[in-house]
Amino acid sequence: MSTAKYIFTETQYAQELKRLQAIEKIFDPTSHQRLKSTGINTNWRCLEVGAGAGSITQWMAGMVGEKGQVVAVDLDTRFVANLEAGNVEVVEGDIQHLPLDKQSFDLVHARYVLIHNPDAHAFLSKLLELVKPGGWIVLEEPDFAAARAIAGEDSACQSVNNVNRAIEQMFTARGMDYGLGAKLPALLQSYDLQSFSVEVDTHLSQGGSGIATMMHMSTMQLAEKYLATGAVTQADIDHYGRFAEDPNTWAIYYATVGVVAQK
Template sequence: MNEYVFASAEQQAEFARLKLLEDAFDAQTQQIIQSLGVAAGWKCLELGPGAGSILAWLSDLVGSSGQVVGVDKNTAFIESISAPQISKIAGDILDVELEDNSFDLIHARYVLVHIVESVKVIDKLIKLLKPGGLLVLEEPAFTAAQVIDNSLPNAQAHQRVNAAISQMFIDLNLEPAIGLKLPLLLQQNNLHIENVLDNRHLSCGNSKVAKVAGSSAATLQTKYVQTQKASVQDVEAYINNSFDSNFWAIYYSTISVVGKKIL
């Protein structure tokens, strides 16, 4: 079974969702990576590049003397992104053959939350890093989702959908709060933890984060309802909240962790 919850989404709708995600989170990702001193000549791996914005951005950072490899099960959305230093590989990272101890930087955002064997993926990514190489992982903690004011219209419906989102991942043997485990997982794999950032997305409707959440809910409505934690009407209310600038909620947290290979 494919654990990627958006696997059955219509291609155009999924591309639009990925672009919303980039609009909401690229600035933070770029700030984190830039602080690490990525420079011309670096060799980077972007795991799960999605619509490709960070892949293209990294290629500009490393320049013609560097290399950026993008690995994704579905590379359809990055076909138009090209530069001599960019390589694109379609496949599962656990099956793709890449040289160990060869990458200066590896980055993945909202990828491990969709992978049952996430611990094995982390282990492989660490093997691919050069000594002194940097692993940057950014993953959600959906369990952080919280309604701010229960008296707001649709607040209870919104909270039921929060519960359904976490339950959907649990039902797929996935970890809805995998972001919280990243620092410990990297430390247990002998990486030095350089930085941990917990960004709790307290947002109003019609904000960038709310638009991502609303778009996801529209695509995954059936899966949310199948958890029996929320109804169709609840999901519709949640989507309406995502467009209501007077509705505030914590949609979830994104935990960004930077680990350095010291072996």
């Protein structure tokens, strides 16, 4: 994942931290369950790719104990640089070019990271190289192709669907797949893995709920990129925000596909 390709690179510090913390609050409980299913234990060496605001890094550090280690990698480590844990190492850079030892991790986790890479297959190959034989990889990726307005005023639903098309066009213009999550299991099938499980969370969300509000934040931060596609107007962006905060509306903003696999 190159810095130029990450869609949130230019966003302001406070706004991006708030968005990342919203993601953590919504999705960490499910991520914890997937990570626990690997048997994560004391003394494990774990890798968190795309550390964000650091909540999963801190959780894994607690699970592996003082004799374990968590390496947290991100292109931008400003939100995790001051994590206070003796068993955490924070590394800034592109995981594809960092000098990490192959087959050195018991567990590798990435959430909403592969979607930002034009060559998801190459990125996935790199992650699997870092997993020990018998080790685990846990991946969670969005499928924006599932997004659609379900209930609300017709004009607002149309604006939501227009924004969804803008999201598709933004990713496509950057050489990325906005529906990557749904293809993740097929990608992993091409590797020699001992065990493999897949879960899909569709996230049918009421206006004002955590996911709706988080997507409103994302849309405000990415409004210029959406407008540049020509698929939306500023009025669509404004309607999307009102829709996302209206408790009488319902939408699928995206689905999350989670895969747990053993090497």
